[in-house]
Amino acid sequence: MPSVAFLTLGCKTNQYENQAMAEELASRNFRIVSYQDKADVCIINTCTVTGRSDKKSRQYIRHVIRSFPKAYIVVTGCYAQANPDRITQIPGVDLVLGNSEKNRIAEYLEMQGISRSSERKRASYLGRPQKSPRPQVFVEDIMICRQYDTLLVSRHARHTRAFLKIQDGCNHFCSFCRVPYVRGPSRSRKLYEILNEVVRLAQNGFKEVVLTGINLGSFGNDGSNLAKVIEAIPQIDGIQRIRLSSIEPVYLTKELIEAVSSLPKVCSYLHIPLQSGSDRILKAMKRPYTTGEYSRLIDRIRSEIHEAGIGTDIMVGFPGETDKDFEDSYEFCAKMGFSRMHVFKYSRREGTRAANLPDQISNSIKTKRAKELLNLAREQFSIFSNQFLGRRVLVLVERINDNDYLEGLTDNYIRTLVKGPDRLINEIVEVRITKIGAGYVIGEVSKGKGYRE
Numbered sequence: 001m002p003s004v005a006f007l008t009l010g011c012k013t014n015q016y017e018n019q020a021m022a023e024e025l026a027s028r029n030f031r032i033v034s035y036q037d038k039a040d041v042c043i044i045n046t047c048t049v050t051g052r053s054d055k056k057s058r059q060y061i062r063h064v065i066r067s068f069p070k071a072y073i074v075v076t077g078c079y080a081q082a083n084p085d086r087i088t089q090i091p092g093v094d095l096v097l098g099n100s101e102k103n104r105i106a107e108y109l110e111m112q113g114i115s116r117s118s119e120r121k122r123a124s125y126l127g128r129p130q131k132s133p134r135p136q137v138f139v140e141d142i143m144i145c146r147q148y149d150t151l152l153v154s155r156h157a158r159h160t161r162a163f164l165k166i167q168d169g170c171n172h173f174c175s176f177c178r179v180p181y182v183r184g185p186s187r188s189r190k191l192y193e194i195l196n197e198v199v200r201l202a203q204n205g206f207k208e209v210v211l212t213g214i215n216l217g218s219f220g221n222d223g224s225n226l227a228k229v230i231e232a233i234p235q236i237d238g239i240q241r242i243r244l245s246s247i248e249p250v251y252l253t254k255e256l257i258e259a260v261s262s263l264p265k266v267c268s269y270l271h272i273p274l275q276s277g278s279d280r281i282l283k284a285m286k287r288p289y290t291t292g293e294y295s296r297l298i299d300r301i302r303s304e305i306h307e308a309g310i311g312t313d314i315m316v317g318f319p320g321e322t323d324k325d326f327e328d329s330y331e332f333c334a335k336m337g338f339s340r341m342h343v344f345k346y347s348r349r350e351g352t353r354a355a356n357l358p359d360q361i362s363n364s365i366k367t368k369r370a371k372e373l374l375n376l377a378r379e380q381f382s383i384f385s386n387q388f389l390g391r392r393v394l395v396l397v398e399r400i401n402d403n404d405y406l407e408g409l410t411d412n413y414i415r416t417l418v419k420g421p422d423r424l425i426n427e428i429v430e431v432r433i434t435k436i437g438a439g440y441v442i443g444e445v446s447k448g449k450g451y452r453e
Helices: 012-027 051-067 078-082 084-088 099-111 119-126 179-183 191-203 226-235 254-262 279-284 291-304 323-336 363-386
Strands: 003-008 041-046 072-077 095-097 136-138 161-168 208-213 241-244 269-271 309-316 340-345 392-400 406-410 415-418 428-436 441-445
Touching: 003 012, 012 041, 012 099, 012 161, 012 208, 041 051, 041 078, 051 072, 051 078, 072 078, 072 099, 078 084, 078 099, 078 179, 084 095, 095 099, 161 191, 191 226, 208 226, 226 241, 226 254, 241 269, 254 291, 279 323, 291 309, 291 323, 309 323, 309 363, 323 363, 340 363, 363 428, 392 415, 415 428
Parallel strands: 003 041, 041 072, 072 095, 095 136, 161 208, 208 241, 269 309, 309 340, 415 441
Antiparallel strands: 392 406, 392 428, 406 415, 428 441
């Protein structure tokens, strides 16, 4: 059997698609191995959300080629969608696939003669597959894509929480963002397909599903919306938690907030991108809300969802961001009291409106501003988590970390470390929080209910 290894960069959606490609290949007589193994085929699933992501994607491609010179090298994902010509200039790349081609990964490999059933190539699997004399490129125009490309997943390697992609694409075209150009217009999965996949995940022992998408809140298909999805999933036996990934503010409707609040299995954590706390910068970013509207939304969520954790994305250094704009953004974030903040520096992306704006900000200023917000993020996490000090919370144990602690998440996304036996992995356990750390808490597992060492 030809062996395949994956290397994935980027978001939860990319991770989901990686698992889906792996399962599709496994069903077609490919053997999935770890990246460290000497695979016949190496697939690099790339990201292009920032300039740093582009650079990292190129570095990973070259690293894999150097490490496995005889492997057949496939590059896919968002960087491949945006820059196929640049990838073909990297010596050693054999096949470049766009995002719309991921759901046909096995067909594309078989087209190149890489399959167990191919008589012409079978003998080569005593050694390695044939390298291509020149890269083959299959990248469709994603902007004309109107149908959701179905990818199926039944498990997640090395994960106890299952990512579940239900939406793709984005229609917003914020001035700084390249994502709509590499993911195409918003399109959604059918509800019955979503529920069928949840059943498979539950049958394979997953207790938590994380709903993901490129613009998750825009989900809508056959009269269903995101609220209806999270109302349907709890009826499936075995699923104990439903978590939502990032949702844009404009999609947090009264119906959705009420669903999160009223359904016990839905986690009380929402990640709501802000991007800037300056109304002037929000307008330049083409974000469809003001800080006043955002603030009222957060107040409504906190009034309806008990002890909700609220995370956000915040950007520094957007073109034209003055010291006053940054001060406004910092003060607004401090006022909001986020439990988590993903702070990142503006990255000039070719083809976006912001790329040609005047008054681009120097990297030194971006770094200084990012550092200030990261310090604020640590302070706010400490304030949020301190309210649970000495209290008991429920934690889904995910893994054992390098320091031999069991590690997992509360429903409102507090990363928690405890000592205990590894049989507690993938169990929801009661933990008393005893100490607040930097970005995490430490606790003690309750030893009732049949607990044994």
